Each structure stands twice: as structure tokens, then as C-alpha cells.
Amino acid sequence: MKAVIRSIADATPEVRILELAAADGSALPPYEPGAHVDVTLPDGITRQYSLCCAAPSPQRYRIAVKREPQSRGGSAWLHDVAGEGSMLDIGMPRNAFALVREAPMHLLFAGGIGITPVLSMVYALSRSGASFRLAVFARAADLVPFAGELEAAPLGPSTSMHCALSADETGARIDALLAAAPDGTHVYACGPAPFMAAVTERAAARFGAGAVHTESFGAAAPAAGDRPFVLRLLRSGREVAVPAGRSALACLQEAGVDIESSCEVGVCGTCMTRVRGGEADHRDSYLTTAERAACFLPCVSRAATPVLSVDL
Ligand code: FES
Numbered sequence: 001m002k003a004v005i006r007s008i009a010d011a012t013p014e015v016r017i018l019e020l021a022a023a024d025g026s027a028l029p030p031y032e033p034g035a036h037v038d039v040t041l042p043d044g045i046t047r048q049y050s051l052c053c054a055a056p057s058p059q060r061y062r063i064a065v066k067r068e069p070q071s072r073g074g075s076a077w078l079h080d081v082a083g084e085g086s087m088l089d090i091g092m093p094r095n096a097f098a099l100v101r102e103a104p105m106h107l108l109f110a111g112g113i114g115i116t117p118v119l120s121m122v123y124a125l126s127r128s129g130a131s132f133r134l135a136v137f138a139r140a141a142d143l144v145p146f147a148g149e150l151e152a153a154p155l156g157p158s159t160s161m162h163c164a165l166s167a168d169e170t171g172a173r174i175d176a177l178l179a180a181a182p183d184g185t186h187v188y189a190c191g192p193a194p195f196m197a198a199v200t201e202r203a204a205a206r207f208g209a210g211a212v213h214t215e216s217f218g219a220a221a222p223a224a225g226d227r228p229f230v231l232r233l234l235r236s237g238r239e240v241a242v243p244a245g246r247s248a249l250a251c252l253q254e255a256g257v258d259i260e261s262s263c264e265v266g267v268c269g270t271c272m273t274r275v276r277g278g279e280a281d282h283r284d285s286y287l288t289t290a291e292r293a294a295c296f297l298p299c300v301s302r303a304a305t306p307v308l309s310v311d312l
Pocket residue numbers: 260261262263264265266267268269270271272284286297298299300
């Protein structure tokens with residue numbers, strides 16, 4: 001749908017908060033805490049931004065945009081060109097980071113701009129009277145988006161800030177927060193890849209992998225230990241080699257394979273591809289457990305076996 005930017009405010013030196021409304025004045029679709037929308041800019045670039053309102057409103061969506069030093073186009077335009085009145089296309093809200101409402105306790109970790117999906121989640125938990133703790137990690141206190149809201153009621157009493165820590169100090173804080181949480185706690189994490197890895201590894205050891213939920217919008221960085229593999233395309237009989245430092249999607253597109261993509265960070269499902277043989281190494285935030293048994297997202301995911309046979 002067409003949307004218009006109603007207001008823009010600087011949250012930190014590197015984060016802007018934008019309020020969006022339907023261009024025709026109609027009501028915006030409802031959404032669940034943790035949801036995001038696709039935002040398509042005038043040049044056709046599509047990016048995903050979490051909806052971070054204190055309470056869902058049919059009149060306004062609120063998103064926060066961090067200027068990325070290596071901007072792939074989206075954040076630079078929204079910081080340097082967009083103004084109040086600028087028009088955008090937005091998609092329907094989608095949620096791959098839902099709260100597990102029946103959990104007795106929720107422990108949420110936000111690293112930097114990773115606060116954006118988490119913010120609507122903690123507001124919802126607060127409204128419902130659920131037990132939760134929010135831990136916010138940042139390079140410096142003045143780089144915490146929404147710091148004023150996080151320190152004030154109703155979130156302040158359940159929120160702790162952890163700024164300017166080394167990797168070891170960050171790990172120790174995460175350990176302490178996990179140790180203090182009761183059995184049955186569900187853990188949620190959003191932030192930079194190393195931060196998410198630190199949280200998920202520890203949280204899975206404490207509460208089990210099924211109690212750990214993550215959301216990531218960054219472009220996938222090559223991981224240490226990534227191995228090359230071969231995609232066997234069953235429909236054409238071709239094989240496409242995927243080196244360690246490249247995405248399967250990029251290799252397929254370079255080989256001329258007709259495959260659609262949008263987010264290219266594993267959150268939209270556009271590039272979903274059926275797997276017919278071999279085992280995928282799933283790195284997306286989109287597929288359900290059942291879908292993972294049959295499909296993978298080549299924009300971020302790789303193969304756990306030397307050959308992955310796919311329905312292409
Ligand atoms: S392009 Fe969005 S999940 Fe792959």
C-alpha cells in the first residue's frame with residue numbers, strides 16, 4: 001500500500017525514527033508484537049523494518065532506521081533524501097519473531113538497533129501483565145535508541161542497560177541474566193550477528209534451543225567454517241558451485257537461474273526453494289520447522305552436505 005512519512009525525528013546520531021501513515025488516510029493493517037513490514041523506496045529497493053510502536057495504532061506505524069556505514073541503499077535514502085511527505089510502498093505486516101505467550105517468563109536481549117522489534121514486544125508484555133526482563137546492549141549510552149522510553153515507566157523497572165562492554169564482559173552479563181531467569185523462560189534476541197551468537201549459544205544451553213527466538217535483518221556475513229558446496233538443479237540437470245564466501249542465491253543468479261528475491265537477508269521467503277536431496281544449513285528467520293524439512297532460503301542458508309539437490 002502507498003504510505004506517507006508523517007514525521008521524522010533523530011533518536012541517536014545514527015538512528016532516525018519515522019512515523020508512517022496510509023497515503024489515502026485509510027486504516028493501517030493490525031500487527032503482532034515483533035512484526036516487520038517491507039518498505040519499498042522510490043528506486044525500487046525493498047528493506048525490512050520492525051514496527052516499534054508503544055501500542056499498535058491503525059493511524060500510524062513507527063519504524064527506526066539506522067544509517068549503515070556500508071548502506072545497500074535503503075538506510076542512506078531514508079537518512080539523506082526522505083522527508084516529511086515522502087511517499088513509500090509498504091507491505092503487509094509479517095511476524096517471524098512472535099512472543100510465546102504461555103511462557104512463565106520472557107527474557108529479551110537487544111543489541112543496538114535490535115531494540116526495534118523487541119520494543120513492541122516488551123510494551124505488549126507490560127500491557128498484559130506478563131513477567132519479563134529486557135537487557136539492552138550498546139556501544140555507548142548515547143547510542144541507545146528510545147533510551148527515554150526504556151528508562152521511564154512502564155518499561156524502566158524491567159529494563160537494564162549494558163553499555164561500552166568488551167566481548168568478555170558482554171558474555172559475562174549474558175550469563176548472569178540467564179542464570180537469574182527461572183526454568184521455563186523463553187529468550188528473544190535481536191542485534192548484530194556476534195551478539196546474537198553469544199546469546200543464542202548460552203540461552204540454548206540453559207533453556208534448550210526451542211526456547212530461543214531470534215530476528216536478524218542484517219546482510220548475512222560469511223561465517224567462520226563455511227564450506228563450499230554444490231547445488232544440483234534437478235529440473236535442468238545443471239550444477240552450480242557455491243564458494244565459502246558467497247551466497248547460494250548470488251551464485252544461482254550469476255549462473256542465469258531464474259529465481260526471485262527481495263530482502264536477501266532471510267526474512268521474506270521470496271527465494272524459498274524446495275530441497276530434494278542433501279541437508280540444508282538453515283540461517284533464515286522465516287521458515288517454520290516443518291518448512292525447513294522441505295525447503296531452504298538460498299539468500300542466507302547454505303548446505304550441511306557437499307551436494308544439495310534442489311527443485312530448480
Ligand atoms: S530473498 Fe527474502 S528470504 Fe531470501
